[in-house]
Amino acid sequence: MRMDPINLHDFEVRAKQCLPHNNWDFIEAGAMDEITTRRNRTAFDALTLRPRFLRDVDQRKLSTTMLGSEISFPVFVCPAGGHKLAHPDGELATARGAGKSNTLMMLSTSSHYSMEDVAGAASAPLWFQLYHRGYEFTEMLVHRAEEAGYKAIVLTVDTPVPSPKERDQRNRYENPFPLGNFRATTEELPAMSGTDEAPNWRPSPTAPLTWKELEWLRGLTSLPLVLKGIRTAEDTHLAVENGVNGILVSNHGGRQLDQTQSAIEMVPEVVAACKGQAEIYLDSGVRRGSDVLKALAMGVKAVGIGRPLYWGLAVDGADGVHGVLELLRKELDQVMAYCGQTNVEAIEPSLVNIPDGWGPGRVAG
Numbered sequence: 001m002r003m004d005p006i007n008l009h010d011f012e013v014r015a016k017q018c019l020p021h022n023n024w025d026f027i028e029a030g031a032m033d034e035i036t037t038r039r040n041r042t043a044f045d046a047l048t049l050r051p052r053f054l055r056d057v058d059q060r061k062l063s064t065t066m067l068g069s070e071i072s073f074p075v076f077v078c079p080a081g082g083h084k085l086a087h088p089d090g091e092l093a094t095a096r097g098a099g100k101s102n103t104l105m106m107l108s109t110s111s112h113y114s115m116e117d118v119a120g121a122a123s124a125p126l127w128f129q130l131y132h133r134g135y136e137f138t139e140m141l142v143h144r145a146e147e148a149g150y151k152a153i154v155l156t157v158d159t160p161v162p163s164p165k166e167r168d169q170r171n172r173y174e175n176p177f178p179l180g181n182f183r184a185t186t187e188e189l190p191a192m193s194g195t196d197e198a199p200n201w202r203p204s205p206t207a208p209l210t211w212k213e214l215e216w217l218r219g220l221t222s223l224p225l226v227l228k229g230i231r232t233a234e235d236t237h238l239a240v241e242n243g244v245n246g247i248l249v250s251n252h253g254g255r256q257l258d259q260t261q262s263a264i265e266m267v268p269e270v271v272a273a274c275k276g277q278a279e280i281y282l283d284s285g286v287r288r289g290s291d292v293l294k295a296l297a298m299g300v301k302a303v304g305i306g307r308p309l310y311w312g313l314a315v316d317g318a319d320g321v322h323g324v325l326e327l328l329r330k331e332l333d334q335v336m337a338y339c340g341q342t343n344v345e346a347i348e349p350s351l352v353n354i355p356d357g358w359g360p361g362r363v364a365g
C-alpha cells in the first residue's frame with residue numbers, strides 16, 4: 001500500500017507524476033533563470049532557530065486573525081490563476097479544502113470558477129485578489145466581490161507587464177480554460193484578463209497602475225486593502241501613507257522578475273518601514289512549519305502557499321489541499337513546542353538567527 005504524503009515535498013513529487021507535463025511546468029516555473037524562485041528556498045534555509053526549553057508548552061494556540069478574518073492557523077491559500085489545471089473542480093475544491101482547515105483563501109482575478117461560485121463552496125474567509133486592468137473592470141470586479149461576501153481586496157502590484165516563463169515558451173503552452181469571472185465579457189478578455197498567466201494579455205496603455213489608481217480604489221470600496229508584491233521600505237512608506245491596511249511581501253514565487261532577493265529577505269526592511277501601521281504577510285517559498293515560525297518571528301502575521309495548493313489539488317482535490325494545510329499545521333505546532341512558543345500571536349523575535357546583511361535595506365526605516 002502506498003503511504004500518504006508525509007510532507008509537502010512528497011505532495012510535489014506525486015503531483016508531478018499525475019499532472020500533464022505542460023501544466024506541471026507552468027505551475028512550477030519561475031521567470032528567466034529561476035534564480036529568485038530557488039532563492040526563496042535557500043533564504044529560508046539560511047535562517048536558523050534558537051530553541052528555548054524548560055517552559056510549559058503543553059497548550060499551544062495557533063489561531064489568529066488577518067484584518068479581522070479569523071483563521072485556525074497562520075497559513076492561507078495564495079491567489080493563483082486557474083486551478084482547473086490541477087483538478088476539474090478547480091477553485092471550488094481549493095475553497096472546500098481551505099474551509100476544512102478553517103483558513104483563508106485569496107481568490108485570483110484569473111480563477112477558472114467565478115468568484116460567486118467559489119463563495120458558494122467556501123466555509124472560511126475569502127479575500128479577492130485584483131489585477132487592475134482599467135477603471136471599468138476594477139469597478140465591476142470589486143463591487144461583485146463586495147456583494148459575494150469577500151472580506152478584503154488584495155491588489156497585486158508586481159505585474160506591470162507580462163512575464164513569459166521560458167518553460168512555457170518552450171512548451172508552446174496555452175491555458176486551455178476560460179476565466180470564470182468574465183464569462184459575460186468574452187470579447188474583452190484579451191485586453192483585460194490581466195494575469196501573468198494569460199498568453200494573449202498585452203498591457204493596456206489606458207490602464208496604468210500607480211498610486212493615483214490606488215487612491216481611486218481606496219474611495220471605491222470600504223473593504224480593507226492589501227498590496228501584494230511590495231518589497232521595499234520606499235514602497236512600504238507610500239503604501240502606509242496611502243491608507244493600505246495590509247502588505248503581502250511576495251515576489252510572486254519568483255514568477256515575474258528574476259534576480260531579486262527572496263521575499264523573506266525583504267521582510268526586515270518592510271517591517272521596519274511599516275512601524276506597525278499595516279499587517280504584514282508573506283508568501284514565496286513556504287514549504288515547512290519552521291518556515292512559518294521563522295516568518296512570524298520576523299514580524300509577519302500569516303504566510304501563504306502558492307504552488308503547494310496545486311500539488312494538493314492534483315493529488316487529491318479538496319482533500320489534497322486540506323492535506324497540505326494540515327501537514328503545515330502539524331509541523332508548525334511541533335516546531336513551536338520545540339522552540340518554547342505557545343502562541344502564534346506572540347512569537348519571540350529572538351527565536352531566529354538572521355544572517356548578517358539582512359535587515360533594513362539602503363533606505364532608513
Ligand SMILES: Cc1cc2nc3c(=O)[nH]c(=O)nc-3n(C[C@H](O)[C@H](O)[C@H](O)COP(=O)(O)O)c2cc1C
Nearest residue numbers: 027078079080081108156252253284285305306307
Ligand atoms: C501557477 C501560479 C499562478 C499564479 N497566479 C497568480 C495570480 O493570478 N495572481 C497573483 O497575485 N499571484 C499569482 N501567483 C503567485 C502566488 O500568489 C504566490 O505569490 C506564489 O505562488 C507564492 O510562492 P510559492 O509558489 O513558492 O508558494 C501564481 C502562482 C502560481 C504558482
